[in-house]
Amino acid sequence: MLKWLIIGGGVHGVHLACVLDATRRQDCPRDRIAILDPHPSLLERWRRAAANVGMAYLRSPRVHHLDKASNSLHAYAVTHRGEAGIKYAPPYNRPSLDLFDRHCREVIASRRLDKRLLHGMARRVRALPDGLRVETDNGDIAAERIVVCTGPGEHAAWPEWATTLKTNGGDVRHCLEERLPGTFAHRDVCVLGGGISAVQTALRLAAGTTAAVALISRHDIRVHQFDSDPGWIGPKYLSAFHRTNDLRVRRRMIDNARHRGSIPPDICAALTTAVRSGRIQHYIARVTNSRITVNGRIRLVLAATTTGDEPEAVQNHAGHVADDHAIDAATILLATGHNRSRPGGDLIDHMVADFGLPCAPCGFPLPKADLRWHHPRIYLSGALAELEIGPVARNIVGARLAGRRIAPG
Ligand SMILES: Cc1cc2nc3c(=O)[nH]c(=O)nc-3n(C[C@H](O)[C@H](O)[C@H](O)COP(=O)(O)OP(=O)(O)OC[C@H]3O[C@@H](n4cnc5c(N)ncnc54)[C@H](O)[C@@H]3O)c2cc1C
Known part of the structure; x- marks a missing residue:
């Protein structure tokens, strides 16, 4: 049985895999952490979107990347200075897509995350006496814990x-x-x-x-400059957000902040x-x-x-x-974005029904502070965790905040 199965091999899934790998203890060899995704390689959806829009530089600064240590991208850029030069755009040192992408490849290769990619689409999660069974279109996978990182939505918004x-x-x-x-x-x-x-x-x-x-x-x-004020990354705005127990108000705070x-x-x-x-x-x-x-x-x-x-x-x-x-x-x-309803489709609908997991009036999950979805074995990251992480939940920094909560240390 796996220790951890990460469902979704996008920006969030890769960062979570990296953090879980970096913080794993002796009782968790590398091959007991796996990532499930239907694409042939990790980050495919992100790369496709980035190529389609032809973005040259990220909107976020260089400390927002997929490795654990916050200076990792810059350290990598300096090491590879001779090869490609350091490419940041002002203001806030935003990395070029090329640099960001090469760093992602380095992170994946150094932790051998590509070797731990299982191909398939999670359809339903069932309880086992000592873990969970994830049913996929490519067979069942047993894991002690899962992190659901299925992204902002399978369904793009079509007028x-x-x-x-x-x-x-x-x-x-x-x-x-x-x-x-x-x-x-x-x-x-x-x-x-x-x-x-x-x-x-x-x-x-x-x-x-x-x-x-x-x-x-x-x-x-x-x-x-950014898609929400950087004050939402730390206590400046998050303190009031976390003090708010009314989930309708939290939803409004997220919508207004974005x-x-x-x-x-x-x-x-x-x-x-x-x-x-x-x-x-x-x-x-x-x-x-x-x-x-x-x-x-x-x-x-x-x-x-x-x-x-x-x-x-x-x-x-x-x-x-x-x-x-x-x-x-x-x-x-x-280029009309995603539908605004709860992402995750049938997988999440079934989890809500099968495990009785709590959701807010807006339909989004209600995770605890450590991002467990009121179940000892089910964790959330990305759009699904936004009622706890706040307006930046979907971004790269949202993955970093989720990583610190799920795998502190
Ligand atoms: C063009 C563009 C530019 C952006 N620029 C920035 C930026 O500069 N800075 C920033 O911070 N953010 C940026 N973002 C926002 C953010 O980083 C992305 O939206 C990010 O890709 C979200 O990551 P994710 O892992 O949650 O979702 P995704 O990247 O969508 O990955 C989710 C993965 O889960 C898989 N999946 C879904 N359902 C299942 C299932 N049932 N079973 C198995 N796998 C499943 C999907 O196939 C996919 O591979 C940008 C977004 C876009 C589109």
Whole structure:
């Protein structure tokens, strides 16, 4: 029987595996910790999303990485100076994606985490007298304890009209779901979304094509360095969060703290340049109608939106959109994030029902301070732990905070 099975081999699963490996005692040889994931290799979903949006630098600083020691990425970067140079972007020393990715590979290789990847999708968890049995589409696995790190969601958010277009044969894709091509050659593309993924995707495409790239956002561009205030990493804001027992209030605190659909100033500057030079047409609008035209293109009909965003955090690059303004594109790319409901699908639904595990009114799990889900053998990390970790739970630093709680020392 395994000591630990980590369900999900993404950013959180890899960091947790690393921390559990680093803190394991003599009674836990390496091969008693395993990671379960359906992909051929670890971090596949993260790498796919990063490549799709074409991000050059992370939004988070260099101390947010997947190894245990906080200076590990910089120490690695210095060692490899001759090979690739140290690449940080100001402010806050944000690592290049290339450096971050090479460091991830180093962490995985040095702890032989790739050798402990079991392929499969967890479907249901059952109690054993001395542990848990995880049923997967590839056989059963017995473990003393599990950490569920299944991520922000299997289901990307699709507006209804986009689903209908796709069903009718339109070329509509979601940048969180599939590997997008490096370029769409001369096809004009319309990107939907107002956050960093949408803007970066539009910039990547505009750099590699002479065809038109349109960006449709439902709100003005919101500029924030990070996707929540760094005060949420420590006691500055978390003390009040943890003092709050009303789970509706906790949910509201998380939602208010997250700068959803925001971009940092450097990406905003790049967008301004691209819009001014005509490489990106940016519309602040919602889609009111859509159809496939006789020549197989997609026509979107737009209406202007007013968002009431706070003016100091907002930049408007967009041209005025008259109601019923129509634009045509060959391809629609959705960068509309994930559904906001509880992630984890049937696996989590069954766990709630089978073990009677507690959830808040918003549907999200209610873990204890050590991230056990009111069960001695079931731990949570990532989106599933956000009512305890707070607004940064889904980020890399959220994985680090979870690691310290699950495997202190
Ligand atoms: C483009 C992009 C840029 C980002 N940039 C930053 C940044 O700069 N800094 C930062 O801190 N954060 C950033 N984030 C946010 C955050 O780091 C990611 O969302 C992170 O990938 C979440 O990690 P995760 O492990 O929870 O989920 P995922 O990376 O989605 O991994 C979950 C894994 O679990 C697997 N899984 C799901 N269900 C099951 C099951 N039932 N059985 C087995 N396996 C299962 C999935 O297949 C997947 O491999 C970014 C996110 C995106 C999309």
